[in-house]
Structure formats: structure tokens, C-alpha cells
Amino acid sequence: MQRDTAQRRAIRGVFNQENRPLTPQELLEGAQVTVPQMGLATVYRTLKSLTESGTVMVVDVPGEPQRYEIAGKDHxxxxxxxxxxxxxxxxxxxxxxxxxxxxxxxxxxxxxxxxxxxxxxx
Amino acid sequence: MQRDTAQRRAIRGVFNQENRPLTPQELLEGAQVTVPQMGLATVYRTLKSLTESGTVMVVDVPGEPQRYEIAGKDHxxxxxxxxxxxxxxxxxxxxxxxxxxxxxxxxxxxxxxxxxxxxxxx
DNA sequence: CCCCTAATGATAAACTACTATCAATAATCA
DNA sequence: TGATTATTGATAGTAGTTTATCATTAGGGG
Known part of the structure; x- marks a missing residue:
């Protein structure tokens, strides 16, 4: 994550706006409001780097795909x-x-x- | 589930013996102790009919495949x-x-x- | 003991979630 | 502005789980 792109700003924006655990699909749909041509691969790539940097964390949910939420919140x-x-x-x-x-x-x-x-x- | 086969007896036996939520893989390995040639398809088929008859129920677990446990237990x-x-x-x-x-x-x-x-x- | 057919085992196929590939695009810096 | 190269979108591929197919096996009623 060396460059500040419209796609990454859009994804961070969805996290900040929703403030709840989001699926990659929810992030895609939310980000496409500002960047319509966004692809799912970009969501996954961005989630990977945000997770590795400790900005977001994975939430495992019963019977559903993984969700992601902003890290560092209280229990x-x-x-x-x-x-x-x-x-x-x-x-x-x-x-x-x-x-x-x-x-x-x-x-x-x-x-x-x-x-x-x-x-x-x- | 009209016939009482060695495979189905083995699967019911694993449920009764373990008395905990089991994955299809765990059921396969447990049942193969008594029926070594058992295939995974038989486990899934038996789970489907046991679920439909209300004998077992699905347990959704965070970040893992579904497990199955005997139905009707206390909360x-x-x-x-x-x-x-x-x-x-x-x-x-x-x-x-x-x-x-x-x-x-x-x-x-x-x-x-x-x-x-x-x-x-x- | 036979026969009918439910059930099985092996395996291909489907499905979902996620990752890799690669040519095209665009962010950054000299 | 122009060059470099990180990033992107589209899509093929991978991985894990579950289901369908089909020839063979075996349960159980007659």
C-alpha cells in the first residue's frame, strides 16, 4: 500500500461510514458508489494489506464468509x-x-x- | 433411510459415543473404525436424512465447516x-x-x- | 433363498470463497 | 510533463466443502 488510490479511499470510506463488520461483497457494493468500476479482486487485495498493517481485523462468523472490521476497538x-x-x-x-x-x-x-x-x- | 445398514449404524454409533458436534470428516474417521471402506458421500447422505428426520441438527461454527450434533438436547x-x-x-x-x-x-x-x-x- | 431396489463407494461435478496472472491504467516523483 | 512502476480490472485458477452420477453391493420382504 504505497499509493493512495481512489479505490482504497473508497474502501476506507465504507469502513468508516458503516462502522460494523463487513463482508468483501458489502465493501465492494459500498465502494462502487464512488468508484463504480471497482472489482472484487481490489477489495480482497486491499483487505489483505489493511489486515497485515493491523488497520482492520478478520471476524469469523458462524455459517457465513469472513467479515472485516476496523481494528483496535474495545472488547x-x-x-x-x-x-x-x-x-x-x-x-x-x-x-x-x-x-x-x-x-x-x-x-x-x-x-x-x-x-x-x-x-x-x- | 429405509434400511438399517452397517454404515448407518456406525455413524449413529459415533454420534452416541462422542456426544459432541462432529464434522463430516470426524464422522467418517470414526465410522471407518467399524466400516473401513466407508466413503464420505455416505456420511453426507446419512447426515442429510438424519437432519431431515430431526435426529441431528446442524451447528454453524465460526471459521469452520458445519458440524452436526444429536438434536433435542437442553440449551x-x-x-x-x-x-x-x-x-x-x-x-x-x-x-x-x-x-x-x-x-x-x-x-x-x-x-x-x-x-x-x-x-x-x- | 431370491428378487427388488435402497444404499453404497468412487469419482466427477458444482459451488463458494479466495488468490494469481497479466495487460492496461494511473499515482508519484524527477 | 514524462517515465517508472504500483495498482487495477477482468478472469482464470485454486482450495475446500458438498452434491450428483452410476455401476455395484447388500438389506429385507415374500
Whole structure:
């Protein structure tokens, strides 16, 4: 990432505007608003360099392709809208997950996904 | 699923013996202990009919292929071992997830994944 | 014990997500 | 402005998972 191109500005713009975990497809569609001829390969290439530089990070989602979100945010979890398919961030964390862990098992990380309707769809 | 074959008995046996969410590959390897010539297509076919009959259900996992577990169990969540890659069930549930949900959003379901080391690997 | 056909194994094909290739384009700097 | 070369778009290719095909095998009723 040595040159500042319209494509990269558009992708960064979508991240900043949406502020939620985005699929490559969502990024493509969002970026094509300002750069209509953008191709999916450019999205993947840009995501790769943004990930390697630590600007964005991968979010693995159950039963869906990977999403990408801006790195460095406070600990949070995700809400997936069954209607529109968009995924949102939720601040905070359920406490006391340790009590779920069976004896002899060691907890290192955790993920929480809540499913339902977002404010636009409910 | 009209006939009771050695292959299907073997697959049901793996489910009952392991009692955790299994990948098609894990089911294949487990079933091949008793039916060595078993093919992957048979695993998928059997999973399809077991799913349609409501005997097993799909578990979507972040960043992994689908797993299958015996249906009808009490509400529970999953533990994934970073060392051996196996996934386990954990009884219970963290309470008070509702407070994570943003205003205007409606919660319908939730999933919790805990990552770490299982008792065999820790 | 036969026969019918459901079920199987091997493998090709489909599908999705992602990566590599390469000629054309455009950002940067002298 | 012109040259250099990073970047792009289009598309072929790759990888992993799941499904379809089809000749062969074997379950189970008669």
C-alpha cells in the first residue's frame, strides 16, 4: 500500500461510514458508489494489506464468509440481523463465562453472537 | 433411510459415543473404525436424512465447516479446543444477554463459543 | 433363498470463497 | 510533463466443502 488510490479511499470510506463488520461483497457494493468500476479482486487485495498493517481485523462468523472490521476497538460482540443480513457491533460482554467451562478445560477466548432484528428491520 | 445398514449404524454409533458436534470428516474417521471402506458421500447422505428426520441438527461454527450434533438436547453452548480442534458441549448459558442488545434491536437467538484447551490438551 | 431396489463407494461435478496472472491504467516523483 | 512502476480490472485458477452420477453391493420382504 504505497499509493493512495481512489479505490482504497473508497474502501476506507465504507469502513468508516458503516462502522460494523463487513463482508468483501458489502465493501465492494459500498465502494462502487464512488468508484463504480471497482472489482472484487481490489477489495480482497486491499483487505489483505489493511489486515497485515493491523488497520482492520478478520471476524469469523458462524455459517457465513469472513467479515472485516476496523481494528483496535474495545472488547465487543456482534448482532446479526436475520432480516437484512447485516452484522452490528454491541459494546460490552456477558460476565461470568468461566462457570460454563467444564472442569479441566481452560478458557482463553470467547465469542458471543446474538441474532434477531436490527432497529431498521424490527 | 429405509434400511438399517452397517454404515448407518456406525455413524449413529459415533454420534452416541462422542456426544459432541462432529464434522463430516470426524464422522467418517470414526465410522471407518467399524466400516473401513466407508466413503464420505455416505456420511453426507446419512447426515442429510438424519437432519431431515430431526435426529441431528446442524451447528454453524465460526471459521469452520458445519458440524452436526444429536438434536433435542437442553440449551447449551460450545467449547472449541485450539490444540486438538475438537468441539465440546457446555451445559448452561450466560444470563442477561439482553443488556448487550442496542436500543431498537430485538433479540431472538444467541450463540456462545468459548475457545481454549480441553481437558486432554491442557 | 431370491428378487427388488435402497444404499453404497468412487469419482466427477458444482459451488463458494479466495488468490494469481497479466495487460492496461494511473499515482508519484524527477 | 514524462517515465517508472504500483495498482487495477477482468478472469482464470485454486482450495475446500458438498452434491450428483452410476455401476455395484447388500438389506429385507415374500
Amino acid at each position: 465487543h460482540h456482534h448482532f446479526s440481523c436475520k432480516q437484512c443480513g447485516r452484522m452490528f457491533e454491541m459494546d460490552g460482554c456477558p460476565g461470568d463465562l468461566e462457570r460454563l467451562v467444564p472442569d479441566g478445560f481452560v478458557m482463553e477466548d470467547h465469542e458471543v453472537f446474538i441474532y434477531g432484528r436490527c432497529s431498521d428491520c424490527s | 447449551h453452548h460450545h467449547f472449541s479446543c485450539k490444540q486438538c480442534g475438537r468441539m465440546f458441549e457446555m451445559d448452561g448459558c450466560p444470563g442477561d444477554l439482553e443488556r448487550l442488545v442496542p436500543d431498537g434491536f430485538v433479540m431472538e437467538d444467541h450463540e456462545v463459543f468459548i475457545y481454549g484447551r480441553c481437558s486432554d490438551c491442557s
